[in-house]
Amino acid sequence: MALITLVAGARPNFMKIAPIIHQLLASMDSLPNLKYRLVHTGQHYDQKMSGDFFEQLHIPSPHVNLGAGGGSQAEQTAAVMLAFEKELIANRPALVIVVGDVTSTLACTITAKKLLIDVAHVEGGIRSGDMTMPEEINRIVTDSITDHFFTTSKLANDNLISSGVPQEKIHLVGNTMIDTLIANQPRFxxxxxxxxxxxxxxxxxxxxxxxxxxxxxxxxxxxxxxxxxxxxxxxxxxxxxxxxxxxxxxxxxxxxxxxxxxxxxxxxxxxxxxxxxxxxxxxxxxxxxxxxxxxxxxxxxxxxxxxxxxxxxxxxxxxxxxxxxxxxxxxxxxKGEWKSYQGIPLWDGNAARRIVDKVIELYI
Known part of the structure; x- marks a missing residue:
């Protein structure tokens, strides 16, 4: 059995992870060896910031909530790492999938890698160049130890390549947040x-x-x-x-x-x-x-x-x-002189399908 652990901790994570869960569930019908486990770190614990998203985006309830919300960034990072380590020891996966650039992304990546578990980063390679942003530090550290990168743009690919990441670890798939947007737009x-x-x-x-x-x-x-x-x-x-x-x-x-x-x-x-x-x-x-x-x-x-x-x-x-x-x-x-959307390559609602297809190819 190949267990895939997905990590969500803050509001943006839920939007990014929802289509991946839906695609995994669809794939499990024909792949009985494929299983997934959803870990909610509890980084955001306000109902509007967390619970409502599971209901609105039709995400099944998490298998576990680590309850690691609150405190300073250092306290939160430590709390997530301590709780996630216990989770991984009890339910060791073939792959941990992290998304975005929040505290949970960084903490869970470090924890998994120290247990010699592969990590895939959804939205790998994006950079602002602003080291005053905690998110930028999270991105850089996460990407420095990640095994596979699911990217949203060619520029993200270029950022990773310039930092020494082998091309075969980089997978341009599109944007899972846009998957969620397109899927739910009729329900707004x-x-x-x-x-x-x-x-x-x-x-x-x-x-x-x-x-x-x-x-x-x-x-x-x-x-x-x-x-x-x-x-x-x-x-x-x-x-x-x-x-x-x-x-x-x-x-x-x-x-x-x-x-x-x-x-x-x-x-x-x-x-x-x-x-x-x-x-x-x-x-x-x-x-x-x-x-x-x-x-x-x-x-x-x-x-x-x-x-x-x-x-x-x-x-x-x-x-x-x-x-x-x-x-x-x-x-x-x-004055009505604003520019219009020109279309961003692969932001077409199918990023999660590309991600899950690659995960199956690599780990199943």
Whole structure:
């Protein structure tokens, strides 16, 4: 029997891992030796950040939840490693599949490799070049010891090759997050509530900010919100807010009639808002991918990106972290001069099938 262990820990992981699980389940019908085990590290334990995703994306319940949420990054890394080591000793797989670039990705990769278990990294090879981001450190360390890489773009392949990874370990498959988007797009649903009932298609913005550089420094947060509200032409701005950011907003007394701070939304509800928005303003990498494929203008509040294909072929532009940079981008948007989605190779909804086909070839 070949056991494949899949690791999910934070909200983006669930979107990336769901189609792989669905494809494994489909393949198990004809391959009785193929088994999988889903490990939820518990890195995100809020219901909206975790539980709802399993229900909405039709992911079977995890075989185990390691309960390693909370604490500093070092504490969380240690907690995941301690718990995952016990899991691997009790249920030793042929392969561990990790996704993305969160703390769980790094911690589980190190733990598996020290037990001499192969690791495959979904989204291997992406780089921002920004070592101030914990995610960049996670990517580099994970990729330095991984056995197989499932990549989203040729640029990711090039990054790996330039770091000395043999070509035969690199597999260009596409983007499993887009698999999830395409599969669930017909099920997107308007969130419940008076705020959402009043929204008109293409006449509101969706705003997300979560990176510490943008939300933890109160003066910078206020300057960014003020700049956004000055240039959004009184259109409603829907801002699903992390509790920590909400606290900072309240302490700063930030309030605008057209700014609607709402609780975090489920996957189907949030992407309904994105699909129908005039534009998205965000500091999230994953949202730039989804907005591009849905051909929704996207303004990224970062100085760099690990997903440059969303700029060259998608609808994304790097605004930067200086609030003064926003105005010319918004003026271009208001004039109807924004670029359209050009199509990114292999972002076609079939990445998980390519991944599972390669896993079967290598391990079954």
């Amino acid at each position: 649903s308007r969130p419940e509530g008076e705020v959402f009932d009043r929204l008109e298609k293409r006449k509101y913005f969706v705003l997300t900010m979560h990176r510490p550089a943008n939300v933890d420094q109160q003066e910078k947060l206020k300057a960014m919100i003020d700049a956004i509200m000055m240039v959004t032409a009184s259109m409603p701005v829907i801002f699903p807010v992390h509790p920590r950011t909400a606290t900072n907003m309240r302490e700063l007394g930030i309030s605008y009639p057209s700014l609607h701070m709402v609780d975090p939304l489920g996957y189907l509800e949030f992407n309904y808002l994105v699909e129908n928005a005039f534009a998205v303003i965000t500091d999230s990498g994953g949202i730039t991918e989804e907005a591009s494929v849905m051909n929704v203008p996207c303004l990224t509040l970062r100085d760099n990106t690990e997903r440059p294909e969303t700029i060259t072929l998608g609808t994304n532009e790097l605004v930067g972290t200086n609030p003064d940079n926003l105005k010319p981008f918004l003026q271009k948007l208001m």
